[in-house]
Amino acid sequence: MKDQDAKTLSNTKRAVRDLRRMILSGELAAGTDHLESELAETLGMSRTPIREAALMLESKGLLEMRPRKGVRILPVSSDDMREIYDILTELESLAAQRAAEAGYSVDELAVLAGSIANMDQAIEAEDLEAWAEADELFHQELVRLGGNKRVEAIVAMMSDQVRRARATTLFIRPLPVKSNEDHRVVFQAISEGRPDTARERHREHRLQAQAMLCGILEKHRLNSL
Amino acid sequence: MKDQDAKTLSNTKRAVRDLRRMILSGELAAGTDHLESELAETLGMSRTPIREAALMLESKGLLEMRPRKGVRILPVSSDDMREIYDILTELESLAAQRAAEAGYSVDELAVLAGSIANMDQAIEAEDLEAWAEADELFHQELVRLGGNKRVEAIVAMMSDQVRRARATTLFIRPLPVKSNEDHRVVFQAISEGRPDTARERHREHRLQAQAMLCGILEKHRLNSL
DNA sequence: GCATTTATTTGCGTATACATTACAGAATGC
DNA sequence: GCATTCTGTAATGTATACGCAAATAAATGC
Numbered sequence: 001m002k003d004q005d006a007k008t009l010s011n012t013k014r015a016v017r018d019l020r021r022m023i024l025s026g027e028l029a030a031g032t033d034h035l036e037s038e039l040a041e042t043l044g045m046s047r048t049p050i051r052e053a054a055l056m057l058e059s060k061g062l063l064e065m066r067p068r069k070g071v072r073i074l075p076v077s078s079d080d081m082r083e084i085y086d087i088l089t090e091l092e093s094l095a096a097q098r099a100a101e102a103g104y105s106v107d108e109l110a111v112l113a114g115s116i117a118n119m120d121q122a123i124e125a126e127d128l129e130a131w132a133e134a135d136e137l138f139h140q141e142l143v144r145l146g147g148n149k150r151v152e153a154i155v156a157m158m159s160d161q162v163r164r165a166r167a168t169t170l171f172i173r174p175l176p177v178k179s180n181e182d183h184r185v186v187f188q189a190i191s192e193g194r195p196d197t198a199r200e201r202h203r204e205h206r207l208q209a210q211a212m213l214c215g216i217l218e219k220h221r222l223n224s225l
Numbered sequence: 226m227k228d229q230d231a232k233t234l235s236n237t238k239r240a241v242r243d244l245r246r247m248i249l250s251g252e253l254a255a256g257t258d259h260l261e262s263e264l265a266e267t268l269g270m271s272r273t274p275i276r277e278a279a280l281m282l283e284s285k286g287l288l289e290m291r292p293r294k295g296v297r298i299l300p301v302s303s304d305d306m307r308e309i310y311d312i313l314t315e316l317e318s319l320a321a322q323r324a325a326e327a328g329y330s331v332d333e334l335a336v337l338a339g340s341i342a343n344m345d346q347a348i349e350a351e352d353l354e355a356w357a358e359a360d361e362l363f364h365q366e367l368v369r370l371g372g373n374k375r376v377e378a379i380v381a382m383m384s385d386q387v388r389r390a391r392a393t394t395l396f397i398r399p400l401p402v403k404s405n406e407d408h409r410v411v412f413q414a415i416s417e418g419r420p421d422t423a424r425e426r427h428r429e430h431r432l433q434a435q436a437m438l439c440g441i442l443e444k445h446r447l448n449s450l
Numbered sequence: 451g452c453a454t455t456t457a458t459t460t461g462c463g464t465a466t467a468c469a470t471t472a473c474a475g476a477a478t479g480c
Numbered sequence: 481g482c483a484t485t486c487t488g489t490a491a492t493g494t495a496t497a498c499g500c501a502a503a504t505a506a507a508t509g510c
Contacts, residue, residue, distance in 0.1 A: 010492095010493065010494090011493075011494065012493075012494090035460095035461070035462095036461080036462075037461075037462095045494080045495090046494060046495045046496075047462090047494095047495085047496090048493080048494050048495065048496090049493080049494065049495095051277070051462095051463095052276070052277070052280055052493095055277055055280050055281060056280060056284055059281055059284040059285070060284070061375075065462095067461085067462065067463090067501090067502080068460080068461060068462065068501085068502060068503070069461095070461085070462095083373045083374065083375045083376070084375065086319060086323075086373055086376070087316065087319075087373070087375055087376060087379070090315040090316060090318075090319050091312065091315060091316075093315075094311060094312075094315050098311075148308045148311055148312070149308065150286075150308045150309065150312055150383075151308070151311070151312060154312070154379060158375075235462095235463065235464090236463075236464070237463075237464090260490095260491070260492095261491080261492075262491075262492095270464080270465090271464060271465045271466075272464095272465085272466090272492090273463080273464050273465065273466090274463080274464065274465095276492095276493095277463095290492095292471085292472075292491085292492065292493090293471080293472060293473075293490080293491055293492065294491090295491080295492095
C-alpha cells in the first residue's frame, strides 16, 4: 500500500495532501473561510504544519491566507478559467511538439495509447467519470513526454485549479466524441514524428475545449466554482 | 519611502524579500547549503518566519529544503535554462498576441515605448547594465499588457531563476543590437493591432535569445549558476 | 437614539521548547 | 581488519505559549 500515513510522512506533507484532497473534492467549498485552528483540529495536528501546508497551497493558487479571516478556498471564475486554459493551451502544445521531436518508440507511447483506448471505451459506455479520468491521464502523460519538468509542474498546478470546475461541467457538456478524435490525431503526429502537426492540432484541440467550457460556464452563470 | 521595514511588514515577508535579494545578488551562492538557524540569526529573527519564507521560495524554484542538509540554493544549469526559455517563449508570445488584440492606446503603451527608448540609449552608451534593466522592464510590461495574471506570475518566477545567469552572460554576449530591432517590431505590431505578427515576431525573438544564451552557457561550460 | 470611544475578545505572527530522526563516529564482535 | 551495532549529536519537525493588532461588543457622552 501507499498508505505510509502516520509513518514516514511528515505532518506538513499529510496536511498538504489532505487539504488538497478536501479542496478538490469540495469538502472545503470554494469561497469558504477556515480558521487555522479549526483545520488543525480537523486534521489532528497543531497549527504549525497547517500553516506550512497552507503556505504551499497558497503558492499553488488553491487558497489564500488572509490575516484574521482565516484561509479562504479560492473560487475559480470563468475569467480565471480563460486564463488557465490560455496557459494550458500554450504549454501543452509545446509539450506535444517536443514529444513529436523526441522520436519516442511505440513502447514509450504505450501509456498515451492506453489512455486513448480508455477514453473510447468510456464514451461507448457513456461513463463520463471514467472518460474524465482517462482524459486527465492523456494530458498528464503528454506533458511528461514533452520532457520539461517545469511545464509539468505548471500544468499540474493549473489542472488542480480546473478540476473542480470540470466536475460540475462534465454532465452539462456534450459527449466528447470530437475530443477523442483530436487525441488520436495528436497521437498519430507524435508517433510519426511530425512536431508542427502535433503542436498545431493539439493547440486547436485546447482552444475548442476552452471555448466550450467557458461558454458553458458563462451560459449557466457558474461564476465561482 | 518604501522602507516600511520593521513597521507594517511581517518578518516572514521581510525574510522572503531579503532571502530572494540575497539569492539573486549571489550573496547566497548557487549550490550552497544554509541551516535554518544560521539564516535566522543572519536576518535577526527566529526560525519560524525563516521556514515559512523558505517554503515560499521553494515553490518559486529558488531553493530546496532538504531534511538535515539545510536550505540549498538551487543552481541553474543550461538544461534548466532551456526549460525556462521554452516557457518564456510560449507565454510571452501569447502575451504579445493578447496585447495586440486589446487595442491599447498610445498612452497605455507609454511604458513599453519608454523601455525601448532606454534600451536604444543604453546601447549607444554601451551600458549593458542599463540595457538589461530596460530589457527586463520591456518584457515585464509586455506580459502585464497581455492581461493574464497567472502568466504574469509564472513569467516573474522564471525571470527570477534566469536573472543570475544573465548577470554572468551579459558581458560575454554580443551587443544586443538585433534584440532592439525585434522589440521595435513587436511594439509596432501591438500598437497597430496585429496579433499574429506580434505573436510570431516575439516568438522568433525569444527563440533567438534562447539559442544565443544556451549556446554561450554550453560553450563556456557554465553549468550551475 | 446615534456616534464615538473604550473594553474585550479572537486569531494570527512569532519565539521558544521539545520530540524526532538521520547521520557520524566509536566501540564491539567476529 | 572489516562489518555491524550502538550511541551521541545536530538539525529538523512540531507543539505550545504569548504578545499584538484587528474586529466586535459595550459603554459613555451628547
